[in-house]
Amino acid sequence: MSERIGIVALDLDGTLLDSQKRLSAANRKALERVAADGVQIVPTTGRFFGMMPETVRDLPFVRYAITINGAEVYDRVEDKVVDREEIPLGNAIALMELLDGYDVIYQCYRNDWGWITEAMRNKADEYATDEHYLKMVREYMQPVPELKDHLRETAAEGDVQKVMLFSRNDIEPEHELETITRAVAEHFPDIRVTASTCNNLELNISSAHKGRALECLAGHLGLTLANCMAFGDGMNDLTMVESAGIGVAMANAVDAVKRVAKMVTASNDDDGVAKALLDVL
Numbered sequence: 001m002s003e004r005i006g007i008v009a010l011d012l013d014g015t016l017l018d019s020q021k022r023l024s025a026a027n028r029k030a031l032e033r034v035a036a037d038g039v040q041i042v043p044t045t046g047r048f049f050g051m052m053p054e055t056v057r058d059l060p061f062v063r064y065a066i067t068i069n070g071a072e073v074y075d076r077v078e079d080k081v082v083d084r085e086e087i088p089l090g091n092a093i094a095l096m097e098l099l100d101g102y103d104v105i106y107q108c109y110r111n112d113w114g115w116i117t118e119a120m121r122n123k124a125d126e127y128a129t130d131e132h133y134l135k136m137v138r139e140y141m142q143p144v145p146e147l148k149d150h151l152r153e154t155a156a157e158g159d160v161q162k163v164m165l166f167s168r169n170d171i172e173p174e175h176e177l178e179t180i181t182r183a184v185a186e187h188f189p190d191i192r193v194t195a196s197t198c199n200n201l202e203l204n205i206s207s208a209h210k211g212r213a214l215e216c217l218a219g220h221l222g223l224t225l226a227n228c229m230a231f232g233d234g235m236n237d238l239t240m241v242e243s244a245g246i247g248v249a250m251a252n253a254v255d256a257v258k259r260v261a262k263m264v265t266a267s268n269d270d271d272g273v274a275k276a277l278l279d280v281l
Contacts, residue, residue, distance in 0.1 A: 003226040003245050005281060008034055009042045009066065009214050010273060011240075012056060013196065014233035015250055016043070018269045021132055023055040030274035034281055035061035042066060042217065044210050046196050046236055048112040048161070049074050051140050068109055069194060069204050069236050070213035071161045073220075083216045084161075085208035087191070092160035093148050095188060095203060099165055102180055106165040107141050111157060115150065118143035127166040129197050163203040173199035194236035202236060211239025229280065231265075231273055232257055248276050 008031075010016045017023060035041050043056050044066035050057075052065070064082070065074050073082040087095070092108060099106050105127050107116035116137065124137045144150040151160070165180070167173040180201060181193050192206045210232075215225050230237075230244035233253040241247035242260035249261035250272050258264055263280075266272035 003224075005039060005229050005246065006221065006223045006227040007040045007042055007214070007218060007229070008277070008281075009044045009210070009228060009230040009240060009244065011210075011232040011234070011237045012043055012045045012047070012052065014252060014268050015231050015237070016056065016268070016273050017053065021053060023053070024271055024274070026271040026274040028055075028059075030271075030277040031059070032061070034277055037281070039281070040064060040221065042214075044070075044214070044230070044232075044237070044240060046162070046164075046202055048072070048109050048114070049076070050112060051114070051136065064217055066210055066213040066217065067112075068161045069202055069208060070210045070239075071109075071204055071208040072112075073213050073217050082220055083213065085205050085212075086159035086161050087163065087203070087205045089151060089155055089159050091188065091190070092163055093151055095163050095184070095191065096148050098183060098187060099163075099180070102167075102176060104165045104167050104176075104180070106147075106163060107137075108147065108151075108163045109161040110151075110159070112161075114141040115147055116141040116143055117147040118145060120147075124166075127169055127199070129166075129169055129199060133166070133197075161204075162208075165201050165203075166197075167199045169199060177201055194234070194238075196234050196236055209239045210237060211243040214240050214244065231276070233268065246280060 046069045063077050072084045105120035121143045128134045192204050194202050226245040228244040229246040230240045231248045232241045233250040247261045249258040249264045251267040265276035
């Protein structure tokens with residue numbers, strides 16, 4: 001390698017974690033070995049920090065995390081935010097007004113917690129793709145009578161980190177999600193649209209993405225993107241995999257991520273992270 005790797009950035013769902021959201025013994029052992037060599041192990045996720053699985057969040061060698069698709073870079077040791085990129089409150093509310101015209105449920109992250117209209121929370125099983133999403137809604141989404149009203153009434157608490165929506169799970173979602181994506185692009189050109197599951201869209205401010213956040217963290221540590229190795233599988237990982245010195249796509253990654261990756265490893269259910277780390281570092 002022409003550049004020393006100082007950061008290994010890892011998406012969680014579909015990448016570091018297997019299909020049951022577990023951290024395998026092989027992946028953990030590989031991370032321990034790399035961390036012992038002084039490399040920063042950095043989870044990069046669409047979740048906020050407190051929502052990350054304990055098996056990853058509490059790894060003793062994890063200091064930094066890129067969360068909410070790059071909206072926040074967090075230093076756990078100093079308990080401080082290194083960088084944040086958020087949707088202005090008025091824009092977030094306007095986005096939700098647009099989404100009210102579609103058969104979706106939506107929630108938002110704000111100040112590292114989740115918020116959802118109670119009626120949408122109550123019918124989440126009609127929109128959930130699996131038990132893990134339902135668990136997320138039940139444990140990490142605070143229900144309020146009406147989300148937009150709540151945001152207006154608590155405007156002093158600041159802007160919104162992410163708006164996330166799900167279409168119904170009993171229909172083919174592609175057409176409706178494409179329609180929503182086009183509508184968001186037309187009315188909110190400063191919003192970036194990505195996805196992490198087949199019936200989901202995630203809306204961040206355009207400057208909030210994993211590639212930019214990784215570059216920010218690298219600069220904070222006196223490194224560059226050339227010193228980074230990044231793993232991912234979904235569209236919200238694309239900028240990170242594309243920009244890192246060594247971008248790695250999982251075998252189960254979407255084609256767009258594979259096209260920009262420097263290498264493709266085994267799937268998340270076959271210890272692909274461990275295999276790539278052993279091959280490269």
